[in-house]
Amino acid sequence: MKVLVTGGAGFIGSHVVDLLIQSGYEPIVVDNLQSGNRKFVPPNVRFFKMDISSPQIEEVFAREKPDVVIHLAAQVDVAYSVKKPVEDANQNILGTIRLLACSQKFNVKKFIFSSSCAVYGEKDDCSIKETFPVQPQSFYGISKHSSELYIQTFHQLFQLPYTILRYANVYGPRQSSIGEGGVISIFFKKVLNGDAPYIFGDGEQTRDFVFVKDVARANVLSIEKGANGIFNIGTNSKTSINQLFQIITSLTNSKLSPIPMPEREGDIRYSRLDNTEAVNLLSWKPDFDLQTGLNETLNYYKRMLKDK
Ligand SMILES: NC(=O)c1ccc[n+]([C@@H]2O[C@H](COP(=O)([O-])OP(=O)(O)OC[C@H]3O[C@@H](n4cnc5c(N)ncnc54)[C@H](O)[C@@H]3O)[C@@H](O)[C@H]2O)c1
Numbered sequence: 001m002k003v004l005v006t007g008g009a010g011f012i013g014s015h016v017v018d019l020l021i022q023s024g025y026e027p028i029v030v031d032n033l034q035s036g037n038r039k040f041v042p043p044n045v046r047f048f049k050m051d052i053s054s055p056q057i058e059e060v061f062a063r064e065k066p067d068v069v070i071h072l073a074a075q076v077d078v079a080y081s082v083k084k085p086v087e088d089a090n091q092n093i094l095g096t097i098r099l100l101a102c103s104q105k106f107n108v109k110k111f112i113f114s115s116s117c118a119v120y121g122e123k124d125d126c127s128i129k130e131t132f133p134v135q136p137q138s139f140y141g142i143s144k145h146s147s148e149l150y151i152q153t154f155h156q157l158f159q160l161p162y163t164i165l166r167y168a169n170v171y172g173p174r175q176s177s178i179g180e181g182g183v184i185s186i187f188f189k190k191v192l193n194g195d196a197p198y199i200f201g202d203g204e205q206t207r208d209f210v211f212v213k214d215v216a217r218a219n220v221l222s223i224e225k226g227a228n229g230i231f232n233i234g235t236n237s238k239t240s241i242n243q244l245f246q247i248i249t250s251l252t253n254s255k256l257s258p259i260p261m262p263e264r265e266g267d268i269r270y271s272r273l274d275n276t277e278a279v280n281l282l283s284w285k286p287d288f289d290l291q292t293g294l295n296e297t298l299n300y301y302k303r304m305l306k307d308k
Contacts, residue, residue, distance in 0.1 A: 002026045003223070004066035006052050006099065007073030008045075009036030011175045012114065012167075015216040016070055017041060023220055028064050030057065031073060040174055052095035061102040068223050069103050071096065072114045074143075081140035082266070092143035093150070100154045111151060111162045112222045117208070117234070117271050119145040119166060125206070125238075127274040130166070130230045137266055148230070155228055163222040163282075165215075168234030168273045172212030172293060173300035183241065184209065184294070187248045188301045196256045201263030203242035208234040208272045211293035214286045218278065226282045234273030235286045247290070251298055 003020055007013040008029030013036065020027040021042065029041050032051040041047055048060050052073045074092050075081065081088035096113070103111050120128050121135035136142045154160045171184040190197040210233060218233045239247075245258055278284045288296070 001068065001223070002028060002064060002066045003068045003070055004028050004030065004060070004064060005070045005072065006030045007036065007071070007114075009033060009038055009041050009047075010072060011172075012170055012212055012215055013070075013072040014040035014174055015172070015212045016072065016219045017045060019213070019216045019220050021045070025220075025223070028060075028066060030060060035076065035176060037174075051091075053090060053098055055098075057098055058102050058105075061106040065106055066108060068110045068112065069099060069108050070112045070219050071099055074114070076140075078118065078138045078140045078266075081138055081143065085139040088139050088143055089146075092140070093146045096147040097150055100150055100160065104154060104158045104160050109161060110223060111154075111160055112219055113147060113151055113162065113164045114219075115144045115148055115164050115166045115230075116141065117166055117168050117232070117273055119148070120271075122268050123270060125270040125272075127236055127272050128232065129274045130232055130277055137268070161227055163226040163228070164230040165218055165222065165233050166230065166273070167215055168208035168210045168232070168271065170212055170215050171209050172297050175212070175297075183207070183244065184248070184297065185301075187245060188252075188298060191248055191252050191254045191256060192301055192305055194256070196259050197245070198261045199241055199245060199258040200261045200267060203245070203258070203260075204240050205267060205269050206238035206240045206272065207244075208237060209239055209244075209290055209293070210234050210286060211288035211296075214284075214288055217287075218282060218284050221282045221284050226278075229277065229281060231278040231282055231284075232273035232275050233278055233284070234275055235290075236273060236275050237290075238270070238272045239290060247294060251294060
């Protein structure tokens with residue numbers, strides 16, 4: 001089965017591609033390499049260096065006739081979306097619409113979309129369910145929610161099957177320091193270089209950190225399951241930034257103290273995702289606890305430093 005992976009040279013997308021190969025699927029990658037890395041994609045995978053919002057994307061669909069589209073390509077920087085809302089919407093909303101139109105035209109059997117907990121906005125310290133009202137606080141969050149609405153309307157109007165995955169904060173090997181789960185990558189890179197990382201505000205803000213290989217598995221499971229549903233992909237547990245800093249300094253035997261910085265405007269206080277729907281309907285659960293995932297991530301950054 002052919003699976004077109006947009007953003008397949010990125011952090012999460014490249015893990016999706018690896019797992020697709022392991023699971024016997026044939027991945028094809030479209031990526032403009034804006035933040036991705038060609039080296040993350042195995043050399044034998046067909047690769048199109050292309051922007052998802054370019055009209056040429058239709059030629060890729062015509063030539064490859066994918067059975068499934070896993071759409072991860074996006075501008076992922078929340079701060080950039082606030083500074084450049086037009087550019088953000090061009091890539092994240094118009095790019096998604098173009099892929100949906102091609103998927104409809106070429107009879108794609110499933111459209112799987114990477115959405116985000118950013119659609120929920122600020123909530124109390126609770127486990128967020130998919131049914132909670134959406135209230136995005138950035139243009140990035142709006143672009144993700146708009147894409148969800150387009151996907152659902154393509155389904156209503158043209159019966160294009162879909163699964164929407166709303167990720168918590170994803171971390172793991174190959175992550176860059178930009179994007180939503182970037183704090184773990186930033187902390188590791190700084191601490192391993194002997195530099196003290198910043199902590200914004202009192203550090204008691206909490207996040208739900210989910211390991212990238214678990215997120216890749218949610219995507220691959222969605223090929224067969226979760227028809228026309230929205231699923232939170234998180235661990236349903238919370239870790240404060242102060243706790244995270246302590247775990248990372250202890251894993252790296254570092255004596256560094258963080259540099260306190262003023263709270264960042266627009267930063268959400270609490271984020272934790274209820275994953276019951278994904279457990280019940282995708283047969284998914286997180287296999288990696290934070291300690292195991294962080295160990296694997298640390299080994300990756302150590303190897304990177306050695307190869308530098
Ligand atoms: N990392 C997280 O914590 C997180 C959380 C929630 C949702 N997401 C979503 O998951 C997806 C993957 O994110 P990631 O963390 O792997 O980021 P990433 O930046 O590593 O991956 C995005 C990939 O898409 C490519 N890309 C960007 N714009 C493109 C365009 N217009 N045309 C073609 N390719 C383009 C980039 O080059 C990159 O390879 C994104 O949709 C992101 O919004 C990520």
